[in-house]
Amino acid sequence: DTEVTQTPKHLVMGMTNKKSLKCEQHMGHRAMYWYKQKAKKPPELMFVYSYEKLSINESVPSRFSPECPNSSLLNLHLHALQPEDSALYLCASSQESQGAYEQFFGPGTRLTVL
Amino acid sequence: QKEVEQNSGPLSVPEGAIASLNCTYSDRVSQSFFWYRQYSGKSPELIMSIYSNGDKEDGRFTAQLNKASQYVSLLIRDSQPSDSATYLCAVLSGSARQLTFGSGTQLTVLP
Numbered sequence: 001d002t003e004v005t006q007t008p009k010h011l012v013m014g015m016t017n018k019k020s021l022k023c024e025q026h027m028g029h030r031a032m033y034w035y036k037q038k039a040k041k042p043p044e045l046m047f048v049y050s051y052e053k054l055s056i057n058e059s060v061p062s063r064f065s066p067e068c069p070n071s072s073l074l075n076l077h078l079h080a081l082q083p084e085d086s087a088l089y090l091c092a093s094s095q096e097s098q099g100a101y102e103q104f105f106g107p108g109t110r111l112t113v114l
Numbered sequence: 115q116k117e118v119e120q121n122s123g124p125l126s127v128p129e130g131a132i133a134s135l136n137c138t139y140s141d142r143v144s145q146s147f148f149w150y151r152q153y154s155g156k157s158p159e160l161i162m163s164i165y166s167n168g169d170k171e172d173g174r175f176t177a178q179l180n181k182a183s184q185y186v187s188l189l190i191r192d193s194q195p196s197d198s199a200t201y202l203c204a205v206l207s208g209s210a211r212q213l214t215f216g217s218g219t220q221l222t223v224l225p
Contacts, residue, residue: 041217042202042215042216042217042218043158043202043215045212045213048212056212088157090157090158101146101206102148102160102163103148103160103204103213104160105150105157105158105159105160106157107156107157108156108157
């Protein structure tokens with residue numbers, strides 16, 4: 001089973017709203033990732049959690065706040081976003097053990113900021 | 115700055131032909147290489163991973179890796195219209211284990 005699930009599929013929010021994106025995997029993977037993808041561009045890495053600890057933050061603005069409650073779950077809390085933050089937000093996971101570094105992506109959350 | 119370059123598209127091939135997608139990378143210590151397929155409006159789907167020099171075949175897909183030339187390619191044999199998508203080359207950096215993506219090549223298979 002190589003499934004990563006994400007909710008919601010679509011989200012429309014105003015610049016003063018607070019919302020959260022959720023990601024779940026049950027593959028026993030130990031690393032989880034948040035990416036942002038704009039139209040016709042490759043995914044851009046935002047955050048990496050390895051063994052439930054934040055290991056990489058790619059200089060992401062503080063209006064994006066990641067959280068890893070346990071090894072299967074990853075959240076991205078959103079607050080005071082800007083219209084330019086509208087994008088496809090992708091969660092991914094990987095096993096992070098010897099020789100198994102494939103990252104598997106969830107279906108994404110399409111975010112529109114008004 | 116680690117870079118991954120893909121041959122500029124878009125690429126069009128007739129149905130049944132071989133589609134060839136190319137990728138070069140700048141970080142010599144990279145050890146892991148991946149090809150993702152992304153349909154319009156969908157998320158990237160992993161279709162091939164390759165770690166050693168040479169060829170790796172999976173159905174109609176063949177990945178080729180040449181670490182000396184810092185080059186990785188994907189061949190799609192007997193291309194089908196359903197193969198029409200953007201193909202992303204991704205390279206895992208040696209130390210940080212971060213994926214660096216190429217800009218993608220849009221492939222269209224014409225019926």
